[in-house]
Amino acid sequence: MNTKLRPPAVPLVTIDPFFSVWSMADRLTDDDTRHWTGRRQAFTGLLSIDGVVWRFAGRVEPNPERYYTEPEAMNQTGLEVTALSTRYEFEAGGVGLDVTFTSPLLPDDLELLSRPASYVAYRVRSLDGKPHQVRLYTDVTGEWCVNETDQAITWQQEAQGELAVLQVRHAEQNPLHSSGDDQRIDWGTFMLAVKQTPDVQTYLDQASIRKQFVREGEIRPNEGKAALAQPQPVREAELVLACVWDAGEVAGTDEKSQLIVLAYDDVYAIEYFGQPLEAYWKKDGTSIPTLLIEAFQNYPDLMARCDTFDAKLREDAIRAGGEKYADILSLSYRQAIAAHKLVQDSEGQVLFMSKECFSNGCIATVDVSYPSIPLFLLYQPELVRGMMRPIFKYAASDAWEFEFAPHDVGQYPLANGQVYGENKLEGQMPVEECGNMLVMAAAVTLADGNTDFVLEHRELLAKWADYLVEHGLDPEHQLCTDDFAGHLARNANLSVKAVMGVASYGLLCGLLGEAEAAERYRQAASDMARKWEGLAADPTDESHTVLAFGQPGTWSLKYNLVWDGIFGTGLFGEEMIRREVAWYLEKQERYGTPLDNRAAYTKADWLVWAGALAETREDFQRIVEPLWVFLNETRDRVPFTDWYDTKTARQIGFQHRTVVGGLYIKLLKDRGWERA
Incomplete structure (x- = not known):
């Protein structure tokens, strides 16, 4: 073998x-x-x-x-x-x-x-x-x-x-x-x-x-x-x-x-709302000749640091999920970073600009940043803020007309305003992007305890939280991050994201010392979660929840539930989550569990997030190790794709995307918020 x-x-x-x-x-x-x-x-x-x-x-x-x-x-x-x-x-x-x-x-x-x-x-x-x-x-x-x-x-x-x-x-x-x-x-x-x-x-x-x-x-x-x-x-x-x-x-x-x-x-690396920006390494006037000389001078020390980092990462990954999980994380690390460009804006703030590689080329895509953040929360939370700043800047401008969060700020390397869906309402992801931005804001604040960033963008975060309270529980016909599957009304997994977005804002209020607001949003999220369990129950089979409310006989990976465990909010029933994990194992194909009942394909990031719902290391490994088998056996020789067929191991689309940073979710869950 x-x-x-x-x-x-x-x-x-x-x-x-x-x-x-x-x-x-x-x-x-x-x-x-x-x-x-x-x-x-x-x-x-x-x-x-x-x-x-x-x-x-x-x-x-x-x-x-x-x-x-x-x-x-x-x-x-x-x-x-x-x-x-x-x-x-x-x-x-x-x-x-x-x-x-x-x-x-x-x-x-x-x-x-x-x-x-x-x-x-x-x-x-x-x-x-x-x-x-x-x-x-x-x-x-x-x-x-x-x-x-x-x-x-x-x-x-x-x-x-x-x-x-x-x-x-x-x-x-x-x-x-x-x-x-x-x-x-x-x-x-x-x-x-x-x-x-x-x-x-x-x-x-x-x-x-x-x-x-x-x-x-x-x-x-x-x-x-x-x-x-x-x-x-x-x-x-x-x-x-x-x-x-x-x-x-x-x-x-x-x-x-x-x-x-x-x-x-x-x-020049990025055009940022009309302004050309140089790469971050040039911020203090460093020249290429100096950079090259230092690269050779620093090589022995750098290799020692790299070897130490590599060894610690592998040790942590093996402890969390075994040798094969460690292989997956080692293969994904450089890709997760190399799908970004690091620059600094005119105010000296870090911008970490992703490219949505072999998807549509969008820059700073919110629902690409969201799955990628586990790696960066673990090792450098400031990079998560660097992902979010362009979205906040654009959403606060007159160019953005909607009450929910944008999808992107352009097409790489030109970050001059959203291009996705031609800015038509039917092409947007209202619940998706609001939920993503709120979860990311809570996660990065918990990661290092720095509340200045959320204070700076408080008005938008509050608006998006209220949007989810009103529209998030039972989403209308709209896209989610899995937009390749098309529009879907009453998307149960998208509803979970809305619940966690509201809960995230409650956590932020608590971190800011606002006890009354924290309790109000916590209670709103709790009420939404209780209603969700009733709406998501399948009357024909209580062993799993449905893909969309009112669609018995359907199912999907409820990967957004992972934040309930990571944040310790305890909004969703533990027994329901146990049944979900058992169902994912029952529906598993050779190369993993499909994203939902509609097709045989899955997403690598969401598969690992679903695995991280498991209570035991053994069940996590059982869900995730088919991803290792896919990587080992696929005939499609491309940088780590996150969208593939669970029966044939063929790539469906996407490659070289930063979303593979999401594969670090189990390390994040196991480590908790010790950095704060």
């Missing part, structure tokens, strides 16, 4: 929605590396061992329409994915090679989390004790800085201190000129940086230099020096940013190592 997870896609370079590259294959040599959208952004690696060249990453021939005999792939003997690093192990010709990709997204350091620099570290050693001559070749392509390969690029190399920095950029620089979903950045500068030492040579040339390395195990001194005509379309130039490390002789137990940094300066 296989107990080691085979990820559907492996995170390599994961910083933000534009700078996120993955391996979508079992082995790093099986395919080119790709942007999360599936477009090729190639990273190629070759290793010469005693004059014989092997391949450890990607492919040599850049044009699949041409025939070329690829060098033999090294034997990939290991793959480990932790929260912050991906480690590959290879063997060939008596030599071992370790390749480690690390994006140091440590949540206690926002400048570091924002820094657009990702490490690739190499270590070579003799496996048979004999001496071997080793030389390593790495390159990345001009594809990394354009949206389409017919776009022209320019390139240059600079010395920055002790570093050699190879750079490539789109010839037409126009930051923030467009928005979209299946879109890559075509402004700013992509870089490969390496320390200038006698054993390292760097090249800006056509990809044909790969073939010379394959034939000769090196690149002749006169190669890579001839100036190519600039600018040129990516597909015609076939430009690579390459370096060759001559490791010399490796023998005995000696190990040798090398490090490169891949970085991206996007110039």
